Amino acid sequence: MNRFQVKKVAVLGAGVMGAQIAAHLVNVKVPVVLFDLPAKEGPKNGIVSRAIDGLKKLKPAPLGVAEDAALIGQANYEEHLDQLRDCDLIIEAIAERMDWKLDLYKKIAPFVAPHAIVASNTSGLSITALSEALPEAIKPRFCGIHFFNPPRYMYLVELIATPTTEPQILDQLESFVTSGLGKGVVRAKDTPNFIANRVGIAGMLATMKEVENFGLSYDVVDDLTGKKLGRASSGTFRTADVVGLDTMAHVIKTLQDNLTLETDPFYGSFGTPEVLKKLLALGHLGQKTKAGFFKKVGRDVLRFELESEDYVPAGQKADEVYGRMLKKPAAQRLALLRNAEGPQGQFLWAILRNSFHYAAVHLASIADNARDVDQAMRWGFGMKQGPFELWQEAGWLQVAQWINEDIAAGKTLCNAPLPDWVFKGPVAEAGGVHTPQGSYNPSTNTFEPRRQLPVYARQHFPEALLGEGAVTFETAGKTLHEDEAIRLWTLDDEVLIAxxxxxxxxxxxxVVEGLQQGIELAEQQYKGLVIWSGDEPFSAGADLQSMLPAFMIAGVDAIEGAEHELQQLMLRLRYAGVPVVSAVRGLALGGGCELAVHSARRVVAMESYIGLVEVGVGLVPGAGGLTYIARRAAENAATSTGKDLLPFLTEGFTAAAMAKVGTSALESRKLGYLLDSDVIVPNKDELLFVALNEAKSMFDGGWRAPLKRQFPVAGRSGIATIQGSLVNMRDGGFISQHDFHIGCLIANVVCGGEVDAGTLVTEEYLMALERKAFCSLIVHPKTQERIMGMLSTGKPVRN
Incomplete structure (x- = not known):
């Protein structure tokens, strides 16, 4: 089999994007060397060294674990160009200056391997123009690759071909970026700002223009254009602050410099807004300078006011009537907004109409099909639906007629007519651009199916667009059992899915009953059981609310019984006759974490957050989490020459007592919730594929559950040592008296209670201690305060 393998990557340019791209490559275990200019003073790699050090301080963290910064190779263009010969992929990410990029290409060209792909991470420069500086031998292997910031978290990557890029090169790169880096790939045409920034920034400029027209404040606009509208929760102006107002100004300038009224009829709305000019002049660049459209002073949020050039209190919300309108079905929602009399409703219709108008006019010039536009806006700008999806859902021809009427009335940003394909031909007949046959391509006047690259066979249920008619995981496969709590089903008649x-x-x-049933069914008929629920989270933990009625009626005995059933489930998972694989994505907290750690294996999406968080509601883990910590400590100690268990308990005790949550799958492994044998998957949509294969390969390899055995605990001496540390923390004011009490209970369980150090115990024995501690806390007034506070506000109560 001949396939393109990326064994090593070079990133050229240690600026904000280059360094973070290098960090993400390290996260997914791809060896990378980061290049920059030689430093004028000190070590020649000084620029790169400082950039790598800076990665450890950035928020949100670009690295899964900060120590992995040491895995990024350091190089400079003066001494180390020879290292490029070993690289399969070279990503150029220097400043957005055409002359600098062209000069660098000439410098690196002699050192590029004959098979290597060279890609520029530009956000708007012409990829074709850049390619012209390259030798003829490299041109077929050159393209654009546009990561969105921050690269670790943003799902979108745009790939841009030149007229000389070989098709298989883009296919190879798309496969690597999809599976290796965990991204969603959209192919864009080589036009200014490509797809997402072209449509997205034009939309933000249009929004700012309509804000002036309707006289709305920035906080009200953000309330209207955030989650209520199905967009990123940061809305419009807060998003601009997060992106950086200098970055936004640069993208706007790219539009201004590379487009004209002849090439873009909306050009008149591309002027830099006066408020943005003023903020830039004041040096208020958004989040990075702690001031932009908004700034935080203590606990107060202020918004900028252009008239006074100062900040005033923020916090205004939109009228509730529009929040209710935005919850209506799409057709009804848009009709209500179009006919609204208030400025907020008129504003919302205007920005939606403008987005439909702009996307339709530019579809043919910026993208191959409507799917790429909608996916780019979903993945790059956090929209639940792209513009074409919403338009189609609301009624294609009716919305088109409304837009036409507004064009005729002079209400739109420009008078460019909607393209003919909107009103006649395949789109009009199908009622939209997305169909089961594919998405509309205006160049061919046909519906174009998704690309059938082999890598996409790894995605059983990729993110679907409205109108595609894709099979959903809720109805796919063969159902063996389904009720309101759980579905047991199979895709391949080999592995059962819960x-x-x-x-x-x-x-x-x-859920407990359903999983018990699933284990029994899997043992009888299948090679394994995969716990996978389709979307995030994996599990936010035990259902406290379902326990409360039983507690009110039967008291603590009901809780003790429910906890015992949960513990029995965990042991049943651990000792099942077939491998149980937990496919974790998103949150796996409390009981969700316990479910995962008691499985035979974990297959985990990179952006997963795992931890035992019960302390936050004044409880201890009650379904075997503390038992797991004690057992793992004994297993790790058994491989060491030391006899003292306590050092191996410290990490687990601290994680549980402080409710630590791994901020990535990599950190969760460091905390002990994942093992080296567990699999971390970069792409969320490949999780089920990998989990099913793991279960099958484990079974086919002769997998057997571990035999039940006793293991040693730290005993009363371990408890005393931990309690000594807790006393210091309490007396120093770092924890409350109730935190101290909870910490002592946790110590008692993980150390095995009042027994001698080295005493052998069973999991059942420790679970009984765990259950006792849990039940003693559920009746404690301080814990009840914490539980009720969390249920009512969603925030932890400190008492």
Missing amino acids: SIKSKMHAIGPG
Whole structure:
């Protein structure tokens, strides 16, 4: 088999984007060397060294674990160009200056390997113009690759071909970026700002223009254009602050410099807004300078006011009537907004109409098909639906007629007519641009199916667009059992899948019963059981609300019984006759974490956040989490020459007592919730594919559950040592008296209670201690305050 392998990557340019791209490559275990200019003073790699050090301080963190910064190779253009010969992919990410980029290409060209792909991470410069500085031998292997910032978290990557880029080069790069880096790839045409920034920044400029027209404040606009509108929760102006107002100004300037009224009829709305000019002049660049459209002073949020050039109190919300309108079905929603009398409703219709108008006029010039536009806006700008999706859902021809009427009335940003394909031909007949046959390509006047690259066979249920008619995981495959709590089903008749259906995939009695049933069914007929619920989170933990009625009626005995059933489930998972694989994505907290750690294996999406967080509601882990910590400590100590268990307990005790949550799958492994044998998957949509294969390969390899055995605990001496540390923390004011009490209970369980150090115990023995501690806390007034506070506000109570 001949396939393109990326064994090593070079990133040219240690600026904000280059360094973070290098960091993400390290996250997914791809060797990388980061280049920059030689430093004028000190070590020649000084520029790169400082950039790598800076990665450890950035928020949100570009690295899964900060120590991995040491894995990024350091190089400069003066001494180390020879290292490029070993690289399969070279990503150029220097400043957006055409002359600098062209000069660098000439410098590196003699050192590029004959098979290597060279890609520029520009956000708007012409890829074709850049390619002209390259030798003829490299041109077929050159393209654009546009990561969105921050590269670790943003799902979108745009790939841009030149007229000389070989098709298989883009296919190879798309496969690597999709599976290796965990991204969603959109192919853009070589036009200014490509797809997402072209449509997105034009939309932000149009929004700012309409804000002036309707006289709305920035906080009200952000309230209207955030989650209520199905967009990123940061809305419009807060998003601009996060992106950086200097970055936004640069992207706007790219539009201004590379487009004209002849090439873009909306050009008149591309002027830099006066408020943006003023903020830039004041040096208020957004989040990076702690002031932009908004700034925070203590706990107060202020918004900028252009008239006074000062900040005033923020916090205004939109009228509730529009929040209710935005919850209506799409057709009804748009009709209500179009006919609204208030400025907020008129504003919302205007920005939606403008987005439809702009996307339709420019589809043919910026993208191959409507799918790429909608996916780019979903993945790059956090929209639940792209512009074409919403338009189609609301009624294609009706919305088109409304837009036409507004064009005729002079209400739109420009008088460019909607393209003919909107009103006649395949789109009009199908009622939109997305169909089961594919998405509309205006160049061929046909519906174009998705690309059938082999890498996409790894995605059983890729993110679908409205109108595609894709099979959903809720109805796919063969159902063996389904109720309101769980669905047991199979895709291939080899492995059983358990999909939890409760809110936040919380673990209540129905889920416990369903998983028990799933294990029995898998043991009888299948090679394994995969716990995968389709979307995030994996599980937010035990369903506390379902326990409360039983507690009110039967008291603590009901809680003790529910906890015992949960613990029995965990042991059943651990000792099942077939491998149980937890496919974790998003949150796996409390009971969700316990579910994962008691499985035979974990297959985990990179952006997963795992931890035992019960302390936050005044409880201790009660379904075997503390038992797991004690057992793992004993197993790790058994491989060491030391006899003292306590050093191996410290990390686990601290994680549980402080409710530590791994901020990535990599950090969760460091905390002990994942093992070296567990699999971390970069792309969320490949999680089920990998988990099913893991279960099958484990079974086919002769997998057997571990035998039950006793293991040593730290005993009363371990408890005393931990309690000594807790006393210091309490007396120093770092923890409350109730925190101290909870910490002592955790120490008692993980150390095995009042026994001698080295005493052998069973999991059942420790679970009984765990259950006792949990039940003693559930009746404690301080814990009840914390539980009720969390249920009512969603925030932890400190008492």
